[in-house]
Amino acid sequence: VEERAVPVAEDTALNEMTLVQNAEGRFEATLNLDVGTGEELCAALDPLCRPVPLPDGSADPRSIGARRAEALGQVLRTYLAQSRRPMSGGVLPHVTLIRPAAAEASVGGGEAVDRLGFAGPVSAATADLIACDATLTSVIVDCSGVPLDVGRAERLFTPAIRKALGVRDGGCAHPGCGRPVSWCDAHHIQPWSAGGATSIDNGVLLCRLHHGLIHHGGWQVYLGRDRHPWFIPPHTPDAPEPTPLRSHARRTMTDLPTAA
Numbered sequence: 001v002e003e004r005a006v007p008v009a010e011d012t013a014l015n016e017m018t019l020v021q022n023a024e025g026r027f028e029a030t031l032n033l034d035v036g037t038g039e040e041l042c043a044a045l046d047p048l049c050r051p052v053p054l055p056d057g058s059a060d061p062r063s064i065g066a067r068r069a070e071a072l073g074q075v076l077r078t079y080l081a082q083s084r085r086p087m088s089g090g091v092l093p094h095v096t097l098i099r100p101a102a103a104e105a106s107v108g109g110g111e112a113v114d115r116l117g118f119a120g121p122v123s124a125a126t127a128d129l130i131a132c133d134a135t136l137t138s139v140i141v142d143c144s145g146v147p148l149d150v151g152r153a154e155r156l157f158t159p160a161i162r163k164a165l166g167v168r169d170g171g172c173a174h175p176g177c178g179r180p181v182s183w184c185d186a187h188h189i190q191p192w193s194a195g196g197a198t199s200i201d202n203g204v205l206l207c208r209l210h211h212g213l214i215h216h217g218g219w220q221v222y223l224g225r226d227r228h229p230w231f232i233p234p235h236t237p238d239a240p241e242p243t244p245l246r247s248h249a250r251r252t253m254t255d256l257p258t259a260a
């Protein structure tokens with residue numbers, strides 16, 4: 001190796017990343033990183049990739065690839081949530097969800113379709129998941145996408161309420177999880193759009209994996225008479241309702257064979 005020459009493995013000038021949206025609307029990425037940046041990526045992902053057992057104690061069914069992708073999502077959300085980062089157009093970059101006014105959609109004779117700033121249309125369930133624990137800046141648009149009115153930030157769980165939820169839930173409340181508070185979204189048990197209050201008794205902390213299971217996976221959560229979250233596993237409408245499961249914090253406080 002020539003004196004002062006940079007080895008290929010350490011040459012940052014060779015770093016490349018591709019990011020494309022495929023025909024199904026999913027994002028595909030490839031990375032070619034120098035050894036230093038690759039080490040930093042591994043260090044960031046490693047503590048977030050641990051398996052999470054199912055509520056019955058069985059092994060995490062996700063592959064290492066799925067866990068690594070979930071970890072990357074957590075790294076991105078943590079980065080976007082803190083303020084000491086580059087600005088984009090004079091504001092901190094974050095996920096932008098565009099929700100047309102229902103009245104405008106009915107006037108236009110169509111259906112209101114939620115969409116993301118970069119990725120385009122998304123399902124109502126995914127839009128609700130994104131909006132569940134977010135500062136809402138209401139931008140009302142007409143059927144042509146022209147802004148009609150810009151409102152103010154509202155419905156975000158305050159730091160005080162999040163702290164109280166952290167004390168009660170101890171992290172992700174989903175049975176068997178317990179990921180730390182800093183990894184969690186604050187979820188409205190009764191959706192804010194359906195009149196649910198932003199309060200301790202209508203909130204529960206969930207990591208993004210289990211937050212997604214509430215919105216997409218058929219899991220249900222409610223506040224029990226003990227004022228702690230209880231979870232109902234997915235089941236078919238004609239099947240008997242499964243026995244509710246206590247939140248992670250409550251399960252760890254009992255020696256019974258089954259916490260529920």
